[in-house]
Amino acid sequence: MTRLRVGVAGTGYWAREIHAPGAARHTELDLVAVWGRDEVRAAELAAPYGAASGTDVEAFLDAVDVVLFAVPPDVQAGLAVRAAAGGCHLLLEKPVALEPAQARAVADAVRKAGTSSVVFFTERFVPDREAWLQDLATRDCGGGRATWLASLLDPGNPFAGSPWRDDRGALWDVGPHALSVLLPVLGPVAEVTATAGRGDITEALLTHESGAVSTMSLSLTMPPAATHFDLAFWHEGGWSERPGAGVGADVAYAHALDELVADIRAGSPGHRCGADFGAEVVDVLFRVQQSRDPHLGDRRVQPDGGR
Numbered sequence: 001m002t003r004l005r006v007g008v009a010g011t012g013y014w015a016r017e018i019h020a021p022g023a024a025r026h027t028e029l030d031l032v033a034v035w036g037r038d039e040v041r042a043a044e045l046a047a048p049y050g051a052a053s054g055t056d057v058e059a060f061l062d063a064v065d066v067v068l069f070a071v072p073p074d075v076q077a078g079l080a081v082r083a084a085a086g087g088c089h090l091l092l093e094k095p096v097a098l099e100p101a102q103a104r105a106v107a108d109a110v111r112k113a114g115t116s117s118v119v120f121f122t123e124r125f126v127p128d129r130e131a132w133l134q135d136l137a138t139r140d141c142g143g144g145r146a147t148w149l150a151s152l153l154d155p156g157n158p159f160a161g162s163p164w165r166d167d168r169g170a171l172w173d174v175g176p177h178a179l180s181v182l183l184p185v186l187g188p189v190a191e192v193t194a195t196a197g198r199g200d201i202t203e204a205l206l207t208h209e210s211g212a213v214s215t216m217s218l219s220l221t222m223p224p225a226a227t228h229f230d231l232a233f234w235h236e237g238g239w240s241e242r243p244g245a246g247v248g249a250d251v252a253y254a255h256a257l258d259e260l261v262a263d264i265r266a267g268s269p270g271h272r273c274g275a276d277f278g279a280e281v282v283d284v285l286f287r288v289q290q291s292r293d294p295h296l297g298d299r300r301v302q303p304d305g306g307r
Contacts, residue, residue, distance in 0.1 A: 001028065001265075003028055003029060003030045004028060004029050004030070004065045004066050004089075004261065004264065005029075005030055005032045005033075005063065005064045005065045005066070006023045006029045006030060006031050006032065006033075006064060006065070006066045006067075006068060007031075007032065007033035007034065007035060007051075007060055007061075007063060007064035007066070007067050007068070008020050008023065008031065008033075008034050008035070008045070008067075008068045008070060009035045009036075009060070009067055009068065009069050009070065009071055009076075009079055010035075010036060010069065010070030010071040011034065011036035011037075011038060011041035011042050011044075011045050011070075012070060012071075013158040013159070014070045014093070015034075015045060015070035016045060017158075017250075018070075018249055018250060018253050019068045019070045019253075020034070020045060020049060021250070022068075022250060022253045022254060022257055023068060023257070024049050025254070026254070026257050026258075026261070028261050029066070029257070029261070031049045031051050032051050032052060032063060032064060033046070033051055033052045033053070033054075033060050033063045033064055034046040034051050034052070034053045035053070035054065035055070035056075035057060035060035036053070036055065037055060038055075039053070039054065039055050042054060042055065057079065057082065061082065061083055061086045061088060062086070064088060065088060065089060065264075066088060066089045066090070066091065066260070066264070067079075067080075067083045067088045067089070067090055067091070068091045069090065069091065069092050069093050070093060071093075072162075072163075072164045073093070073094075073095050073096065073097050073098050073164065073172070074097065074098045074102065074164070076092060076093060076096065076097065077096060077097035077098075077102035077103065077105065077106055078102075080092060080096070080106045080109070080110075080275075081105050081106055081109040084106070084109035084110045084112075084113045084115050084117075085109055085112075085113060087113060087115060088115060089115045089116045089117065089260065089263075089264050090106075090110065090115065090116075090117040090118070090275065091117075091118050091120060091256065091257065091260050092106070092117060092118070092119045092120065092275065092278060093119070093120055094119055094120065094121055094176035094177070094180070094278065094281070095172055095175075095176045095278070095281060095282050095285060096119060096275065096278035096279060096281070096282055097279075097282055098164075098168065098172065098282075099282070099286060100279065100282055100283045100286050102282075103275075103278060103279035103281075103282035103283070104279050106275050106278070106279065107274075107275040107276045107278070107279040110269065110274070110275040110276075111269070111275075111276075114269055115269060116260060116263040116264045116268070116269045116271065116274075117260075117269070117271065117274045117275040117278075118256055118259060118260040118263070118271050118273055118274060119273050119274065119275065119277065119278040119281075120252075120253065120256050120273075121176060121177065121180035121273050121281075122177065122249060122252050123177055123180055123181050123231075124180055124181070124272070124273050125252040125253070125255040125256045125259070126245070126246060126247050126252055126255075127247075127255065128243045128245040129181075129242060129243055129245070129246075132240070132242065132243050133181055133184055133185055134184075136185045136233050136235075136240060137184055137185050139235045139236075139237075140235055140236065141185055141186060141212060141233045141234065141235045142211075142212050142213075142234055142235060143186070143212050143213045143214055143233070143234055144182055144185060144186060144212070144214040144215075144231070144232060144233035144234070145214065145215045145216075145217075145230065145231070145232055146177075146178035146179075146181060146182055146214065146215070146216050146217070146230070146231050147216075147217045147228055147229060147230035147231070148170065148174035148175075148177055148178055148216075148217070148218050148219070148229055149201075149217060149218070149219045149222045149226065149227055149228045149229070150170070150174055150219060150220050150222060150227055150229075151219075151220065151221065151222045151223065151224045151226075151227050152165070152220045152221065153221065153222075153223070153224055154224050159173075165220065169200030169202070169220060169221075170200045170201070170202060170218040170219045170220040170221070171200070171202045171218055171285060171288060171289060171292070172285060172289075173220060174218050174219075174220065175202070175216065175218050175285050175288070176281050176285065178216045178218065178231075179216075179281045179284055179285070180273070180277075180281060181231055181242075182206065182214050182216070183277075183280065183281070183284075184272070185233055186206075186208040186210060186212040186214055186233075187208045187209050187210040187212070188208065188209045188280070189206050189207070189208055189209070189284050189287070190207050190208060190209045191206070191207040192204060192205070192206055192207075192284065192287045192288050192291050193205045193291055194288045194289075194291040194292035195292060196292050196293070197219075198221075199219060199220075199221030199222070200218075200219055200220055200221050201217070201218065201219045201221070202216070202217075202218045202219070202288065202292055203215070203216070203217055203218075204216040204218075204288045204291075204292070206284070216288075230242070259271065
């Protein structure tokens with residue numbers, strides 16, 4: 001079976017720790033290229049794998065069959081459209097983009113090209129938890145709660161100091177995790193109400209088209225001793241809590257790569273966590289932002305934003 005040529009777009013911590021080694025370990029992938037806006041960092045990441053590197057986007061896309069994205073979301077969106085148009089399959093990071101039009105452009109480009117896409121919503125690639133969600137989706141759940149109260153205040157946190165995270169906060173960083181599990185169980189969101197708290201805290205109330213109601217509590221600025229993570233749904237049988245059998249991000253990423261490769265081999269572009277689902281998540285995030293910060297109006301991001 002012909003191995004797929006893979007390129008990593010990005011040179012930061014997540015590219016070094018998850019994307020590049022994950023691709024290199026996969027039995028059906030060859031890591032052949034690294035693209036970055038900094039030529040030196042791209043070369044440093046590529047060297048241990050014997051991959052080519054550079055800052056030329058077109059040369060990078062011409063050399064690969066699959067692009068693994070590890071760049072800020074506003075940069076990712078534009079590159080993903082170009083990659084899909086060139087026939088590349090995509091493994092995207094969350095959020096896909098920072099506004100609905102950008103995310104929809106990615107989904108439209110993937111659909112038009114007929115390529116496969118997966119968005120790496122970590123929770124959706126933990127087998128026990130995904131099985132739990134799929135079971136709950138068959139029940140008549142009346143509501144749920146998702147709490148992602150994290151902290152970037154710990155010394156040495158590799159995600160601290162990220163410009164897009166500092167600007168957009170928990171809503172756009174951990175909010176996608178929350179929505180990636182609420183939406184498949186409770187369905188599309190009809191109405192949103194949100195408010196802000198201390199630091200970057202966002203509290204959101206979501207009314208789903210099914211009539212179910214869910215809440216999201218999100219933060220990246222909690223005191224380290226006050227971090228808390230919780231996910232639960234209720235139905236006629238009572239409350240169902242998220243299974244505790246978590247896995248490392250590297251293991252979840254390996255599952256995501258396996259599923260993307262399987263879709264590519266089968267010619268099946270409609271993954272449950274594909275670009276269309278990624279666009280749905282971005283749409284809800286944007287609506288939460290507008291409810292929480294109405295004074296910002298229709299906030300637009302610049303296409304050349306950076307990490």
